[in-house]
Amino acid sequence: MRIFPWKAVAWDIDGTLVDSEPLHHEALIATCDEQGLDLRALPETMFIGVHLRDVWLQLRQHLPNTLAEAEFHRRINQHYAAGVRKLSAIPGAIETMRSLNSMGVVQVCASNSAREVVDANLAAIGVTALMQASVSLDDVNEGKPSPESYLRAAQLVQIDPAEILVVEDSFTGVRAARAAGMQVALLSNGSTNAQTGSDVEPDFRIALLHEILQLSR
Template structure:
């Protein structure tokens, strides 16, 4: 599939890199510290959501701030050696001018930056959890990224691995490319579904970016 765009917007974890082992290691330790059981965690989706939203489901309101600070500390400390870059990421980002792409993550800025630094990715623009009042699947994060880049949302393409992120991209009026890195293809509703970013090539022109994605 060929798509013409003026900006490419990338989710971070599960799209550019993977921290799945670190996530489960840190959240397991966090749960033990806060006296939560495996049953408490049943049905709680950890991927593609802000830590604040997850913790608010599990703990009383007066414990959320402290618990949020603790999980951020655990995950930032675990970033060295705890994340791996996914196939195609460096090649694709290396082909893009800085003003043509952004990272849009549900993680905090501190954590998002720590993970990207660990895999050697320099990013021009990042929208993180503290930049928005409503996280994915609300379109606010992606709309803010488009505004920061000065691009019409309709001329943006979202790259996501999580259903919530894909819903956010569609709600923002953007084209969507789903990566089957963390979810089965049957769960991914997008304009095109690919295995990972190695299936994407780009050609930069004066008008924008020509994207070829092979599902």
Template sequence: MSPHEAPAGHAPDPVTAPESLPAAVLWDMDGTLVDTEPHWIAAETSLLGRYGAAWSHEQALALVGSALPDSGRVLAEHVERSTGVVLDAGAVVDELVEAVIAQVRAAVVWRPGALDLLGALGEAGVPCALVTMSYRNLAGTVAAMLPGAFSVVVAGDEVERGKPAPDPYLRAAELLGVDPGDCVVVEDSPTGVASGEAAGAHVLACPHMVPIPAAPGRSRVASLAEVDVAALGRIAAGRPLDTVPVG
């Protein structure tokens, strides 16, 4: 018997047995992979300000993670209530997307730990998907900065129902040919977390601009720099972790 073989009838040593891996990791983009939320807030504030409508930081935070058509409607209705000016919600979204694309092209800011974790997943052979409520033109801009990192990109203008509905993550799992229940979703907003959980995936929340409460089965970390591939494997196996300080 080879010195590396376990005796017949004995399980492998749990210390040396390889960790299981997620079938796939499904990444949110804005606020999770790229720090674009300040760009969205700045674009909203600028657009509304041109019409004389005030827009508070708290109002902006309420839209974090939302589907863009929903955000466009909220903003258009806010301008009409505040000033009487009627705006087309679709045109509002188009302007916001173009403004954020310009900001990303000028200077992209990656979230701490995100690129290292993405690279480690690639080395481990774990497929990744980018699942975002941003439209394809913005999602494609970001994905092109990381060639080969994502096997699939699902954008907000390619699903009938956006987050918090499960459709975006279900679509990503379908395109990858994996069961959502074997995947880990990485998110930064309550809306995105709700979408991942509704899809039946294991969710790792890394709160950024909006707090995410603890919940049974939900994993939370203060930074993706705390996470490695083995940790994602444990999450996918139903062993959640939570390192976010209480209070």
């Protein structure tokens, strides 16, 4: 049996393990519509990889002054939770995770989403038990592109960052992983965020998740 060259894999979730970006977009549109802001023309890829704190900063000038940031987050997460039955796994995600588990590779996830969204996503595709730990936006002071979430993940599983492979679908996540001292594979799944250039490059580019099983350091 082939030996995987890293001790652990740190997964991004949205767009990497779970096809959740459409639901995130729907939740944002619905929340803003309730507040009199019509974002139906907003490209679905506009906020891929961007955490809710930064979404709030970009939109708050267009929202009612009476709307608090915490309430904005709560309503978006509420809309998201109502639609979790629409979620599905990214092709190859479950099979790849099971293969890594059979090889004894530690798996952890780090997300820019809130805790309730992280837990809902993992449960929706049935991989909660395969994760040794998970990090949400609620667990850190700064979300990606800060390296904090990935460093926190490494701390939780007590593995040197240099021994962890990150799997991401956005350059926001690539920046976070590289800043954390981890190698990173970028899943090019057709989203604009994964296709456009950046000031930082991933160590690997993959078209399908199972390709990480064949990577070499």
